[in-house]
Amino acid sequence: MIAGALVCTVLIASACESMSRTISTVSERVSTGTVATWIAENREQRIESIELDIIEQVNAFRAEHNKVPLIHHPELSDVARAHSRDMAERGYYAHVDPDGVTPHQRIERTSVPRFVMSGTAENIAYRQEIGGHGSQQLSSSLARGFMEGWINSP
Template sequence: MDINSFFNFVANNPLGLNWIDLVIIILIAFYAVEGYFLGFFASLIDLISFIFSFVFGLSFYSIIAKFLVVYLHTPQGFANAIGFLVLAIVSEIILNVILKKFLFRFSVYFKIHTQKSRVFVMESVLGILPGALSAVILSAFILSLIITLPFSVFLKRSVNDSKIGRVLVLNTQGFAKSLNQVFGGAVNDTLSFLTIEPKSNKSVNLNFKTKNLSTDIVSENEMFSFVNSERVKRGLSELSFSQDLTNVGRDHCKDMLERGYFSHNTPEGLTPFDRMAAAGIAFKYGGENLALAPNSSLAMKGLMESEGHKANILSKDFKKLGVGAIDGGVYGIMFCQEFTD
């Protein structure tokens, strides 16, 4: 099979998998085989190290990220990724050394005394499971960095289009969100998702500005469908589409990306309600949800896991919805959900 044939197979395989999916499958297979040869105990040590470092990185990356943002003016997404990477790698190395130091003698003793028995074979076979799980965690680790680091649109889109990778990233974001809730605050920031509470006047400096923007109509339609899907699940009426609200959302998304801030209020102090009124929209009740994320699925998942944003999405007071989605390239997609009665 030549290179062209391989890429044609990847693009047209019956399972709908892309090249990211195939890399993940190959990585899992490799680690499973490695787990077999290493044996259960050595593979288990690697798995424990991976899990701990992953959790540790997700829990405390913001400490390093805040330092990079405040003192080195690093873009938020890049700072998050660096903090996560540094803490995860350092903690993984330290824990791996400690565990292997304490368990090495037991593992050697076990293998020496079971080398010619069925138990030895079983120990090798059992090593497949922690080996494969280590590959899953490693894949989630790498994919989280890819969609967070602002450098390659191609890689970000490949991950977004990946069936396996998309699931791993979604679950990573959900786990990070759970950890983030411990610390609270108006700004809800995970590796792949940034938002701010609906009633907050806080403004976040993105530490980047870009005018290389495009309207992402596909993501707007997906987000609109997601909102109504959540409402229908709970027996609520669907919201009707509003082009005027969509335009308000698009304009605010563009403004935030072009001027490098993230807030419900503009630097001049204009609130969402001021912008709606300026567009000639009559309303008694209004609301706005903001999100900066790699895709609509991650954005919607993050919003639904936030009580304030979820309340807007499921409010009985709202009848109309407009979604603005502006693609900022390597920096992700800025979403604005605009609600009125």
């Protein structure tokens, strides 16, 4: 059981131009399908790494303020990633989707075993990588940038 849930949604968008440039550059040697699969797999691994770094930094911040640590829950991460994809596909950036669905409702609508929630919080962050080389930046520094934004937000 989880008394409270934090859903961290991180949306990292790569510019389509850079992806197509990468595909066209490499396509002479490898099929486009292989390159697209490689990009998708590496993007998912990178997002997962950033998520774990964020949770680590959130818990460090919570410890500084004498708060109990949050526990990573893969199903809640799936809910958060689905919201990130939805924001990217439908072109919005908000806690409540265009249909009026809240973070709490997104969690309740999943097949995740019922959580006992005293409340739900969600932090969203957006970063667009232009040029396709943003992946060189360490996950921990990206996570730190997101954390600083959240800490300094009203």
